[in-house]
Amino acid sequence: xxxxxxxxxxxxxxxxxxxxxxxxxxxxxxxxxxxxxxxxxxxxxxxxxxxxxxxxxxxxxxxxxxxxxxxxxxxxxxxxxxxxxxxxxxxxxxxxxxxxxxxxxxxxxxxxxxxxxxxxxxxxxxxxxxxxxxxxxxxxxxxxxxxxxxxxxxxxxxxxxxxxxxxxxxxxxxxxx
Amino acid sequence: xxxxxxxxxxxxxxxxxxxxxxxxxxxxxxxxxxxxxxxxxxxxxxxxxxxxxxxxxxxxxxxxxxxxxxxxxxxxxxxxxxxxxxxxxxxxxxxxxxxxxxxxxxxxxxxxxxxxxxxxxxxxxxxxxxxxxxxxxx
Numbered sequence: 001x002x003x004x005x006x007x008x009x010x011x012x013x014x015x016x017x018x019x020x021x022x023x024x025x026x027x028x029x030x031x032x033x034x035x036x037x038x039x040x041x042x043x044x045x046x047x048x049x050x051x052x053x054x055x056x057x058x059x060x061x062x063x064x065x066x067x068x069x070x071x072x073x074x075x076x077x078x079x080x081x082x083x084x085x086x087x088x089x090x091x092x093x094x095x096x097x098x099x100x101x102x103x104x105x106x107x108x109x110x111x112x113x114x115x116x117x118x119x120x121x122x123x124x125x126x127x128x129x130x131x132x133x134x135x136x137x138x139x140x141x142x143x144x145x146x147x148x149x150x151x152x153x154x155x156x157x158x159x160x161x162x163x164x165x166x167x168x169x170x171x172x173x174x175x176x177x
Numbered sequence: 178x179x180x181x182x183x184x185x186x187x188x189x190x191x192x193x194x195x196x197x198x199x200x201x202x203x204x205x206x207x208x209x210x211x212x213x214x215x216x217x218x219x220x221x222x223x224x225x226x227x228x229x230x231x232x233x234x235x236x237x238x239x240x241x242x243x244x245x246x247x248x249x250x251x252x253x254x255x256x257x258x259x260x261x262x263x264x265x266x267x268x269x270x271x272x273x274x275x276x277x278x279x280x281x282x283x284x285x286x287x288x289x290x291x292x293x294x295x296x297x298x299x300x301x302x303x304x305x306x307x308x309x310x311x312x313x314x315x
Contacts, residue, residue, distance in 0.1 A: 039215070
């Protein structure tokens with residue numbers, strides 16, 4: 001993933017950038033499978049590598065295929081990125097080791113979910129019962145977010161397109177594009 | 178991409194499998210990994226593959242933009258509606274245990290329904306966004 005990330009910075013052809021970012025997400029999905037988070041890997045592969053790549057390609061078709069080369073060297077953003085990265089890595093030092101049974105996350109509500117969900121919900125897949133039943137509100141919120149985001153896209157792009165089509169059919173068809 | 182025979186034939190073979198797999202993920206989410214989100218995304222991407230490889234206009238004939246927009250709202254309404262149905266049957270909002278005589282059966286029914294709602298909304302969202310972007314080119 002580090003190699004792909006570095007390549008992403010170097011490549012100027014935006015088509016290549018889109019392909020590389022798809023590859024990046026796919027590698028991340030493989031990483032999730034290694035960490036036994038199959039559900040997350042599933043979503044990552046389908047959304048990140050599939051849909052996002054297609055949408056990026058569509059955007060490329062709408063705009064342009066090459067990146068504008070900027071000459072100036074941006075020092076302040078670089079420093080900011082390094083500092084933020086360092087802080088994030090410093091933050092992970094405090095976290096319990098991966099798979100540590102004494103980690104706080106395994107002692108809060110997880111034992112209850114694992115022990116009781118078979119009796120209370122009766123669905124073999126605990127992930128599903130947590131997502132859909134115990135955390136039903138959260139999932140409803142997520143679906144609402146998706147709905148709102150799509151409605152936003154429609155409002156931003158869909159409307160301007162309709163207006164343009166009206167102008168094309170109504171007026172003399174000047175300068176639509 | 179009409180002229181690309183290999184791509185078209187391969188996609189034609191793959192698309193039914195992708196859509197079927199999406200339905201499997203949708204309704205098997207109780208037992209294996211997956212659920213509404215994943216199923217919706219897989220279904221949406223299968224359909225988008227069809228639109229990309231075959232023709233966007235024939236894709237629009239299969240699922241008109243109006244249908245995808247209505248489905249977008251319908252999925253969310255189904256989810257929220259299951260919650261309200263629980264409310265009417267004497268439970269709390271989004272408590273599925275009251276939907277059937279046996280609490281676990283009710284939970285099962287509720288989860289299946291809301292996952293279906295999630296799947297419909299996600300798939301419709303993918304297709305809608307794709308349509309909007311694809312329509313811009315002309």
